[in-house]
Amino acid sequence: MTGITLAVPSKGRLEELTREWFAARGLTISRPGGARSYLGVMDGEPDVTVRFFPASEIARELIRGNIDVGVTGRDLIHETSETGPDSVTFALPMGFGHADVVIAVPEAWIDVTHLHDLADVASDFRSRHKRWLRIATKYITITRQHFARAGIAEYRIVESLGATEAAPASGAADIVVDITSTGSTLAANGLRVLEDGVMLKSEANLIVSRTAPWSDAQRAQVANLLQKLGAAPA
Amino acid sequence: MTNAAMRRAQLEALVEAQGGCRATPPLLLPADPYFDLAGEEFGRRLLLTADRTGAEHCLRPEFTLPIVRDYIADGTRQPAAFTYLGPIFRQRETGPAEFDQAGIELLAQPDGDVALDQVFTFARAALSIFGLTPRIRLGGVGLFEALLVQADMPAAWRPRIRHRFGHPEAMERLLSRLEAAPDLPRQEQPARDVLVEDVTARMVSSGLSLSEGRTPEEIADRYLEQQALDAAHVPAGTLALLRQYLAISGEVLSALRQVEALADAHKLMLGAPIRTIRRHLDSLGEAHVSFDAAFSPRLDYYTGIVFEMTGRHGEVLASGGQYDRLLERLGATAPIAASGCALWVDRLEAEIAP
Numbered sequence: 345m346t347g348i349t350l351a352v353p354s355k356g357r358l359e360e361l362t363r364e365w366f367a368a369r370g371l372t373i374s375r376p377g378g379a380r381s382y383l384g385v386m387d388g389e390p391d392v393t394v395r396f397f398p399a400s401e402i403a404r405e406l407i408r409g410n411i412d413v414g415v416t417g418r419d420l421i422h423e424t425s426e427t428g429p430d431s432v433t434f435a436l437p438m439g440f441g442h443a444d445v446v447i448a449v450p451e452a453w454i455d456v457t458h459l460h461d462l463a464d465v466a467s468d469f470r471s472r473h474k475r476w477l478r479i480a481t482k483y484i485t486i487t488r489q490h491f492a493r494a495g496i497a498e499y500r501i502v503e504s505l506g507a508t509e510a511a512p513a514s515g516a517a518d519i520v521v522d523i524t525s526t527g528s529t530l531a532a533n534g535l536r537v538l539e540d541g542v543m544l545k546s547e548a549n550l551i552v553s554r555t556a557p558w559s560d561a562q563r564a565q566v567a568n569l570l571q572k573l574g575a576a577p578a
Numbered sequence: 579m580t581n582a583a584m585r586r587a588q589l590e591a592l593v594e595a596q597g598g599c600r601a602t603p604p605l606l607l608p609a610d611p612y613f614d615l616a617g618e619e620f621g622r623r624l625l626l627t628a629d630r631t632g633a634e635h636c637l638r639p640e641f642t643l644p645i646v647r648d649y650i651a652d653g654t655r656q657p658a659a660f661t662y663l664g665p666i667f668r669q670r671e672t673g674p675a676e677f678d679q680a681g682i683e684l685l686a687q688p689d690g691d692v693a694l695d696q697v698f699t700f701a702r703a704a705l706s707i708f709g710l711t712p713r714i715r716l717g718g719v720g721l722f723e724a725l726l727v728q729a730d731m732p733a734a735w736r737p738r739i740r741h742r743f744g745h746p747e748a749m750e751r752l753l754s755r756l757e758a759a760p761d762l763p764r765q766e767q768p769a770r771d772v773l774v775e776d777v778t779a780r781m782v783s784s785g786l787s788l789s790e791g792r793t794p795e796e797i798a799d800r801y802l803e804q805q806a807l808d809a810a811h812v813p814a815g816t817l818a819l820l821r822q823y824l825a826i827s828g829e830v831l832s833a834l835r836q837v838e839a840l841a842d843a844h845k846l847m848l849g850a851p852i853r854t855i856r857r858h859l860d861s862l863g864e865a866h867v868s869f870d871a872a873f874s875p876r877l878d879y880y881t882g883i884v885f886e887m888t889g890r891h892g893e894v895l896a897s898g899g900q901y902d903r904l905l906e907r908l909g910a911t912a913p914i915a916a917s918g919c920a921l922w923v924d925r926l927e928a929e930i931a932p
Contacts, residue, residue, distance in 0.1 A: 426622075452780035453792065454773075455801035460755065463748070465792070465800070467741045473791065476614070488622050495748025497617040497876060513785035518792065534784020 347391040348565050351405065351414035354382065354396035358548065361440045362415050369573050391565045400424070407431040409555030413566060419445055419523060419546035423485050433552045436575035441548035443525045445483055447490075447541035450512050450519070451534045458540050459494050462519075466498040469518075480504040480511030481521035483543075490543045509533040550575060582927065588707045589923070590663060593680055596700060598659025601683075603644035605665075609634040611643060615907060616877060623668045625675060637667035637676075642918065643908070645683050650910050658685045663923075678923035680704065681898070685905070686914045691854065693917045694883060694900055695861040701887055701896040701919050702863065708926045712887035712895060713866045716830060716858075717873030719743070719899075720882045721837070721851040722823075728846045729819060732810040734803060739820070744874030746824075753821060756812045767805055773798035819844050826871040830859060833869035855883060879903035885919075889929040896921045 352373065353359045363373050372387045373394055384394035395411065403420035405411045407428050415438065421428040449456050456462055469477040477499040481487050484501055491499065502517045509529055511517040523546070524530055527537055550573065552566060594600060606627075613621045624636040638644070641662040649658060663680040682700045687693035705712050722743055726736050735756075742749040768776075777794040781787075788794060819840065826836045834852055841848040859867060865887075874884055875897075884899030898919025905914040 450781065450784060450786055452777050452784065452786060452794075453797055454777060454780075455797055455804050460752070461804070463741075464738060467737075469792075472796065476617070485622075488618050492619050493747065495742060495745040495751075497619050499618060500613055501618055512791075515787055515790050534780070534786070 346559075346561060347393055348412040348562050348569070349393050349395055350386065350569075351395045351397045351402045351411045351416075352384070353399045353402065353415060355379075355398075358399060358415075358441060359396070362438075362548070365438050365440070366573075371572065389569070392569065403428065406551055406553045407555065409553050409557065411553065412556045412558075412562065413550065413552050413569065415548055415550055417441055417443070417546045418549050419443065419483070419486070419544055421549075421551065422489075422544060423483050426485055426489065428485075431553065431555045433554055434549045435552050435570055436550040436573060438548040438550060441546070443523045443546050444542045445486055445521065445523050445544040445546065446527075446530075446537045447543065448509075448520050448522060448524075448530045448535040448537045451531075451536045453536075456538070458538055459496070462538065463494065463496045466496050470498060476500040477519070478502050478517040479519055479521055480508050480517035482508065483521050483523070486543055487521045509535060585707050585927075589680060589704060592700070592703055592707065593661045593663045593682075596659060596661045596682055596696075598661050598682070598684075601641060601645045601648075601660040601662045602664065603638060603641060603648070603662075605638050605667075606635050607638055607644055609636040611647065611908075612636060612639065615643060619876075623670070625667045625669065638665075639668050640666055640920065641679065641681060642683060642904075642920070646685070646905060646908055646916070649685055650905060650908055655686055655912075655914065657687050659683070659687075660685070673924065679920050680923055681918060681920040683916065683918040685916050687917070690882065690900060690902070690915045690917065691857065693915070694858060697898055697917050697919050698858065698861045698885075701898070701921065702865065704921050705887060705895060705926070708930050710889065710895070710926070710929055711865055712889065713868070714862055715873060715886045715888065716855060716867060716869045717744075717884040717899070718851060718855060718869070718871065719874050719880050719884055721848060721855070722871070722874070723881075724848055724851050725819075725823060725841075725846060728848075729816050729844075731812040731816050732807065734807055734810070735812050741878070744872075744876045744880075746872060749824065749872070753817055757814070757817055759808065759811055767802060770798055770802060773801060815844075824872040826869070827873075828868055830855075830867040830869040833871070837869075837871065858883065875899075877901075879907050882917075889925065893925050893929075894922065895925050895929065 352362045366373050373384050375381055375384045377383060382396045384396060386392045386394055399416045400420050402414040402416040403424045406414045407425050421432055456465060466477045479487060479499055480502045482504055487501060504511055508520050508522045510533060511520055609624060609626055612624060624639050626634055626636050628634050645660050660683040665676050666679045667676050669675055682697060684693040684696060726740055742752050774794045777797045781794060822840055826833050837852060874880060879901050880899055881902040882900035886894050887896040889895050896919050900917040902913060902915050904916050
């Protein structure tokens with residue numbers, strides 16, 4: 345196989361911003377087959393095949409080494425697999441798609457301001473309520489890793505694939521781990537981010553797979569692309 | 579017969595020879611009890627699958643839980659011994675997800691010390707099949723609990739410190755926080771009923787149930803307790819004692835002498851748990867034994883003495899100890915003594931690979 349594959353988000357604001365970002369650096373991505381097509385080209389770069397993917401699939405395929413270079417959020421690399429961050433190189437932060445993965449508790453929990461408070465509450469939750477403290481999130485991997493580091497083991501994750509912030513009011517969970525850029529959705533739902541509750545700061549990144557089977561020619565092509573984009577060599 | 583097959587046959591024979599019942603729990607087990615007992619941290623290592631109703635199952639990740647659950651369901655409370663040898667399944671960083679584990683569970687034995695000696699003897703016999711003399715690391719859960727009960731501090735801090743035993747980073751953070759606690763003058767506290775009213779109003783306005791989870795009273799009480807705790811300092815001398823104690827680690831006899839010296843200096847009565855550890859050294863024979871004051875599995879049902887036997891490169895070959903609180907955690911209505919260990923058969927084989 346010759347040439348390299350660049351995967352970019354296939355829809356929405358992220359797609360627009362990504363194409364604008366490349367265009368601002370003199371590399372125009374076009375989609376000859378229209379918005380329904382999953383294949384694109386980068387003008388003047390015949391070695392680069394552009395593919396349009398959902399952002400979470402880009403993370404997965406970068407980690408597996410099925411694509412060489414991609415644009416996706418740092419959070420998705422960390423969430424897709426525990427080995428995700430070690431399987432890729434974050435070549436360049438792109439300055440958009442900013443969002444934090446945070447721990448938020450009901451605003452009424454006036455006694456819980458830090459993780460160590462949560463550790464206390466979690467440790468005797470079970471004996472008080474005959475069940476574990478429940479955390480609603482779609483960030484299962486990140487939550488497990490972060491809570492393990494914080495020494496909190498007494499909780500259960502309730503997987504939530506949408507409207508996580510509503511889980512405490514609906515009774516599905518006690519607290520949430522969610523992504524937020526301004527915190528306003530959380531606040532509107534009566535939730536407050538812990539003072540040390542930011543688990544991960546994320547933004548869109550240009551990411552190079554470390555597990556892809558690189559040939560020397562492909563290495564040179566990636567180095568060339570990164571240089572044009574102003575990134576340090578991967 | 580190859581050497582490996584010979585060793586396997588000897589291990590089978592050892593497992594059969596413990597005078598107990600050979601346990602063969604199903605390969606497919608309900609996953610919930612594992613999450614309930616060990617939380618998400620262990621849960622992420624399970625190999626999960628779901629049935630048509632959506633109920634989660636896992637491939638057997640260890641033997642203790644199904645053995646103990648069956649024993650409790652049986653309701654006899656009579657002394658019992660179980661052994662096992664067979665495949666378990668876990669997500670691991672390296673190596674296949676399926677591998678063999680062997681082990682022993684001694685339940686409701688009249689003498690916990692005798693039971694633990696039998697566990698030690700079983701583990702050492704298994705290792706000797708592989709020609710290994712292990713390094714043994716002992717931890718004193720009972721010893722730490724005895725120290726904690728006697729150490730001078732406001733009572734509310736004890737469970738918080740106990741809870742972090744076996745988790746060095748979390749313990750370090752707590753001790754540092756306590757050391758740095760500012761000497762603030764005690765602030766006027768709002769009255770409890772005012773707080774409860776305030777919390778209730780906040781919960782109602784964000785649509786939270788007042789009874790399904792944490793209640794307004796619970797939150798207000800913990801808030802007041804927290805304010806009181808911030809004012810109720812753990813004495814600097816106690817924090818120094820905890821740090822000195824947790825740092826003790828090394829050859830067992832000299833480490834225990836250090837514990838004794840520390841106990842003398844702080845007028846603590848730790849003779850009984852120290853003597854208990856010494857008594858067990860006889861059953862550990864020629865092995866290189868160390869005592870590590872901060873060592874404990876993270877799970878809070880461990881009691882008494884815990885241990886690890888490690889190989890040439892520090893891999894854990896056998897681990898176990900006493901866990902007298904496990905059966906109650908799994909639904910037993912009265913305390914039932916328990917001890918046992920698990921052996922990592924693939925690591926034992928790897929240890930003697932050329």
